[in-house]
Amino acid sequence: MNTSLVQLGKMTYYEFRMHWRGRALLVVMLAIAVMNIFSIWIFSSNTLPIELDMTYAAVGLISAPLTLTLAVLLPIIISDTIPKDQQYGVRELLDTLPVPHWVYLGGKLLGMWAGVLLGLFAVMVVNGIFYHFTIGALDLRLYIEMWLVAGAALLVINGSLGVLIPVGQPSRRRAVILMVALFVLPFAFAGQIFDTASLLAYINPIRPAIVLYYIANMGEQVSGNLTAFTSNDVLLTIIAGLIELTLVGVLAWGWLRWKENRA
Amino acid sequence: MIEINNLTKTYSGNVHALRGVTMTIGSGMFGLVGPNGAGKTSLMRILAGLLRPSSGSVNVFGHDMTTSQGKQATKALLGYLPQELGLYPNLTAREFLDYIAILKGVTDSSTRKRQVEELVEMVRLSDAANRRLKTYSGGMKRRIGIAQALLGTPKLLIVDEPTVGLDPEERVRIRNLLSDMASRCTVILSTHIIEDISHSCNDLAIINKGGVLFRGNPSDLITRARGKVWTILTSGERPNNGLAVVSTLQLHNGVQYRVLGTPDAHYNATPVEPSLEDSYIWTMSQSQLPHQEMPIPVP
Numbered sequence: 001m002n003t004s005l006v007q008l009g010k011m012t013y014y015e016f017r018m019h020w021r022g023r024a025l026l027v028v029m030l031a032i033a034v035m036n037i038f039s040i041w042i043f044s045s046n047t048l049p050i051e052l053d054m055t056y057a058a059v060g061l062i063s064a065p066l067t068l069t070l071a072v073l074l075p076i077i078i079s080d081t082i083p084k085d086q087q088y089g090v091r092e093l094l095d096t097l098p099v100p101h102w103v104y105l106g107g108k109l110l111g112m113w114a115g116v117l118l119g120l121f122a123v124m125v126v127n128g129i130f131y132h133f134t135i136g137a138l139d140l141r142l143y144i145e146m147w148l149v150a151g152a153a154l155l156v157i158n159g160s161l162g163v164l165i166p167v168g169q170p171s172r173r174r175a176v177i178l179m180v181a182l183f184v185l186p187f188a189f190a191g192q193i194f195d196t197a198s199l200l201a202y203i204n205p206i207r208p209a210i211v212l213y214y215i216a217n218m219g220e221q222v223s224g225n226l227t228a229f230t231s232n233d234v235l236l237t238i239i240a241g242l243i244e245l246t247l248v249g250v251l252a253w254g255w256l257r258w259k260e261n262r263a
Numbered sequence: 264m265i266e267i268n269n270l271t272k273t274y275s276g277n278v279h280a281l282r283g284v285t286m287t288i289g290s291g292m293f294g295l296v297g298p299n300g301a302g303k304t305s306l307m308r309i310l311a312g313l314l315r316p317s318s319g320s321v322n323v324f325g326h327d328m329t330t331s332q333g334k335q336a337t338k339a340l341l342g343y344l345p346q347e348l349g350l351y352p353n354l355t356a357r358e359f360l361d362y363i364a365i366l367k368g369v370t371d372s373s374t375r376k377r378q379v380e381e382l383v384e385m386v387r388l389s390d391a392a393n394r395r396l397k398t399y400s401g402g403m404k405r406r407i408g409i410a411q412a413l414l415g416t417p418k419l420l421i422v423d424e425p426t427v428g429l430d431p432e433e434r435v436r437i438r439n440l441l442s443d444m445a446s447r448c449t450v451i452l453s454t455h456i457i458e459d460i461s462h463s464c465n466d467l468a469i470i471n472k473g474g475v476l477f478r479g480n481p482s483d484l485i486t487r488a489r490g491k492v493w494t495i496l497t498s499g500e501r502p503n504n505g506l507a508v509v510s511t512l513q514l515h516n517g518v519q520y521r522v523l524g525t526p527d528a529h530y531n532a533t534p535v536e537p538s539l540e541d542s543y544i545w546t547m548s549q550s551q552l553p554h555q556e557m558p559i560p561v562p
Contacts, residue, residue, distance in 0.1 A: 003370050006370040007365055011365075017358070018351060088351060088352070089350075090350065090351060093343065095313055096311050096341055098368055
């Protein structure tokens with residue numbers, strides 16, 4: 001097999017292990033699981049003064065902690081994936097190894113994806129079982145769709161941006177500050193972007209269309225019209241996110257190359 | 264063969280790390296010695312492809328290190344131990360070595376496994392190889408650093424201060440290990456521990472303030488200081504008058520000083536055979552004398 005592909009595979013494997021041994025990912029997954037369980041438990045106490053379609057309510061309930069965590073918290077938590085090489089003092093050694101830049105970046109990304117996907121799968125199963133036994137049967141198709149569309153899309157787009165954007169940061173702290181600025185500050189403009197299906201909403205790092213789409217399914221029953229986001233907006237947000245990701249990926253690769261030539 | 268021609272490296276702020284260094288390094292073990300800030304690490308980093316020279320040329324086994332292709336080709340031949348190597352704290356030693364081996368291009372799993380096991384055994388970490396690296400002491404981390412540099416049977420091994428932080432027994436082991444490696448590849452050992460050089464290198468350079476003060480073999484360096492090393496036994500004051508005191512030994516009948524220079528007759532000094540350390544200190548002290556030309560590098 002091609003040397004670069006073998007390197008990519010093994011790097012993915014070790015990055016995956018390091019993500020799980022680093023505890024941060026475990027904390028994120030536990031946070032999602034616990035928030036979901038708490039929501040379901042509140043919901044199951046049947047104290048809400050309204051009648052809801054339980055099918056939509058289930059995904060709406062679970063999507064809120066999932067999407068917000070993946071959209072905002074995940075990029076911050078994993079932002080040290082590349083800067084930690086510098087901080088641990090491994091970067092200098094890595095720079096002397098015959099590893100192409102695309103393998104390095106690809107290994108970091110795939111390792112993170114693999115780690116998060118495993119965690120999300122576990123949370124999906126645990127939350128699904130908990131819902132089933134506390135409230136009742138789930139609409140599995142809708143439930144899995146929500147995890148795939150909201151979970152996987154946010155993981156691939158925002159998770160990858162969380163790895164790639166801080167590529168030039170020399171320390172974990174700087175990486176975290178940068179990502180907090182990028183992924184938390186947009187909340188300051190929440191009033192203008194959360195209810196507007198526009199280009200600004202599509203390229204917004206919080207991905208409001210994805211975050212609100214499934215909540216809105218439940219919300220519409222509660223308040224009539226919480227949001228204007230449709231499945232079309234979700235699709236456009238994913239496309240815009242993938243374009244952003246491609247651009248950031250090319251820039252990260254270019255930065256590594258430039259740094260190598262400048263050294 | 265490594266050929267370095269008129270190599271300079273100037274950092275921002277007009278800091279000259281290397282000033283026109285020219286030398287050729289053949290096979291075997293080559294020692295690079297000098298005080299802190301002499302330019303050793305800059306030279307090593309240029310040879311490892313981590314740093315671009317300001318001017319001059321470096322050719323490593325026929326690969327021009329000023330070009331991107333040359334750097335890439337050299338990386339495939341290189342084993343490198345930086346001065347301050349960090350490790351992934353959450354990997355075990357075995358995992359870390361396996362990871363580095365594959366990044367070095369050792370893609371065959373059985374070859375990789377064999378190499379990792381041999382090296383773990385060689386640096387005497389077999390018992391701790393399944394422990395996470397965050398539990399390792401400084402010396403153990405250093406040994407893992409040396410093991411990773413030897414992965415992939417490199418043709419050029421660059422080790423920067425490899426024995427720092429090791430106990431005496433371990434230092435000897437690592438020195439012998441590097442000497443053994445020198446029969447199969449070129450080893451460049453940078454250190455300020457002269458003892459490491461004297462026990463293992465057949466070729467060396469002394470570097471200071473970015474320039475080469477001496478280039479040759481250890482016996483040539485010792486010859487330079489012959490007739491300049493003395494012992495003085497006195498119960499009086501510490502010898503001075505331009506003498507450099509190398510060591511002080513308290514004896515029952517006074518204090519014995521080992522000095523470099525030309526002592527006055529009243530000291531009743533006894534000439535002694537210089538060690539490599541004496542010669543190094545002599546060479547360094549001569550380079551710092553005012554109005555004296557820097558010694559010309561020996562090709």
